[in-house]
Amino acid sequence: xxxxxxxxxxxxxxxxFVLAFLVFLVVRAYVVPKSFGExxxxxxxxxxxxxxxxVRFAGHQTCExxxxxxxxxxxxxxxxxxxxxxxxxxxxxxxxxxxxLTPVKPDTLVLCARCHTASAAKPKGFPQVDPADxxxxxxxxxxxxxxxxxxxxxxxxxxxxxxxx
Amino acid sequence: MNISRRHLxxxxxxxxxxxxxxxxxxxxxxxxxxxxxxxWGMLIDIPKCIGCGNCVRACQTExxxxxxxxxxxxxxxxxxxxHLENPEVIxxxxxxxxxxxxxxxxxxxxxxxxxxxxxxxDSPCTQVCPVGATFISPDGVxxxxxxxxxxxxxxxxxxxxxxxYIHPTKKVADKCTLCYHRITKGLTTACCEACPTGAxxxxxxxxxxxxxxxxxxxxTVQVLKPQMATGAKAFYxxxxxxxx
Numbered sequence: 001x002x003x004x005x006x007x008x009x010x011x012x013x014x015x016x017f018v019l020a021f022l023v024f025l026v027v028r029a030y031v032v033p034k035s036f037g038e039x040x041x042x043x044x045x046x047x048x049x050x051x052x053x054x055v056r057f058a059g060h061q062t063c064e065x066x067x068x069x070x071x072x073x074x075x076x077x078x079x080x081x082x083x084x085x086x087x088x089x090x091x092x093x094x095x096x097x098x099x100x101l102t103p104v105k106p107d108t109l110v111l112c113a114r115c116h117t118a119s120a121a122k123p124k125g126f127p128q129v130d131p132a133d134x135x136x137x138x139x140x141x142x143x144x145x146x147x148x149x150x151x152x153x154x155x156x157x158x159x160x161x162x163x164x165x
Numbered sequence: 166m167n168i169s170r171r172h173l174x175x176x177x178x179x180x181x182x183x184x185x186x187x188x189x190x191x192x193x194x195x196x197x198x199x200x201x202x203x204x205w206g207m208l209i210d211i212p213k214c215i216g217c218g219n220c221v222r223a224c225q226t227e228x229x230x231x232x233x234x235x236x237x238x239x240x241x242x243x244x245x246x247x248h249l250e251n252p253e254v255i256x257x258x259x260x261x262x263x264x265x266x267x268x269x270x271x272x273x274x275x276x277x278x279x280x281x282x283x284x285x286x287d288s289p290c291t292q293v294c295p296v297g298a299t300f301i302s303p304d305g306v307x308x309x310x311x312x313x314x315x316x317x318x319x320x321x322x323x324x325x326x327x328x329x330y331i332h333p334t335k336k337v338a339d340k341c342t343l344c345y346h347r348i349t350k351g352l353t354t355a356c357c358e359a360c361p362t363g364a365x366x367x368x369x370x371x372x373x374x375x376x377x378x379x380x381x382x383x384x385t386v387q388v389l390k391p392q393m394a395t396g397a398k399a400f401y402x403x404x405x406x407x408x409x
Binding site: 036039040041042043046047049050051052053054055056057059060081082083085086087089090114115117118119120121122123126 | 200212213214215216217218219223226227241243263264266267268269270271275276277297298299300301302303308310312313342345346347349350352353355358359360361362363
């Protein structure tokens with residue numbers, strides 16, 4: 001063992017390395033979040049955090065649980081596949097507590113024109129009108145029921161109330 | 166209440182399963198959602214898009230997207246006879262308020278292309294993140310852990326589709342989450358919910374009953390920039406070769 005007689009400084013140095021490594025392990029265990037690496041090289045808990053964000057659009061299934069009359073009108077018409085909140089806006093707050101938020105009835109002159117204003121850029125089969133030429137400022141719901149827009153398709157309900165009886 | 170030994174043996178495993186949700190929080194909040202049972206994508210039907218901008222507005226409402234930034238946007242392509250290779254593309258304010266009217270008899274043809282995160286299976290943006298803040302979840306959605314993100318914007322540069330941005334106030338990377346907070350609750354995304362023509366449809370590629378499988382079999386469907394082999398899961402029906 002005489003060869004190691006003068007190697008004391010090397011052992012002290014090695015000891016320092018081991019100590020530094022232990023400190024690194026302790027700090028890492030403290031700093032790295034528990035869920036890191038649960039599914040991959042990221043914090044697994046973040047998936048749950050993103051999933052926990054609040055919902056703004058309730059979804060048409062939720063609307064239809066209460067507004068069955070409108071849902072019935074809609075399924076018969078051309079707008080059967082246009083979801084409620086496509087026109088009425090995000091209403092999850094109304095769905096959670098109907099008294100907390102009363103939806104504003106959309107202005108059909110603005111709303112309908114958004115989709116149905118004639119433009120050569122739109123697909124040819126899509127129903128389009130020139131608003132000035134078609135009705136000249138008369139609100140669309142005077143003649144068309146927005147929930148079932150074909151004229152005369154739903155005479156049992158008043159068009160002006162949007163199909164509500 | 167009398168419980169026989171036989172009943173107890175039946176109840177114990179059920180209780181063990183339920184305990185996981187008890188630990189996770191209140192039972193109402195613990196969803197029956199299993200990440201391993203889904204693989205999410207999106208179907209975008211270009212011939213159905215009318216460029217109304219409903220999806221862009223819905224996304225902004227649902228996800229608090231700041232003005233001037235977009236998680237989804239709509240582009241209008243104009244191809245003339247002489248410029249098939251260099252189409253004219255416009256997207257005024259992301260198409261949020263629709264597009265300028267084109268009068269009849271205009272030269273060439275037009276079509277709308279909704280754009281969003283493609284939720285790539287082999288995503289370039291997740292590969293470059295130096296801190297593990299962005300990742301593809303086990304159910305195939307590319308997400309950003311905003312508590313971990315440094316805001317270095319490496320991923321913004323890496324995305325070949327331009328779908329990421331640095332949030333102006335949070336100063337971290339932000340992008341489409343495929344409405345992860347909605348799809349895990351059994352709802353569809355805000356853009357799909359608001360689309361009046363069904364041009365966008367959420368697709369679960371692991372669900373054998375999802376109509377996406379029938380659609381992919383019967384239509385000519387392409388992804389954007391297939392040559393980049395990103396494994397993009399936004400499937401475009403009727404995609405023109407001029408779309409970049």
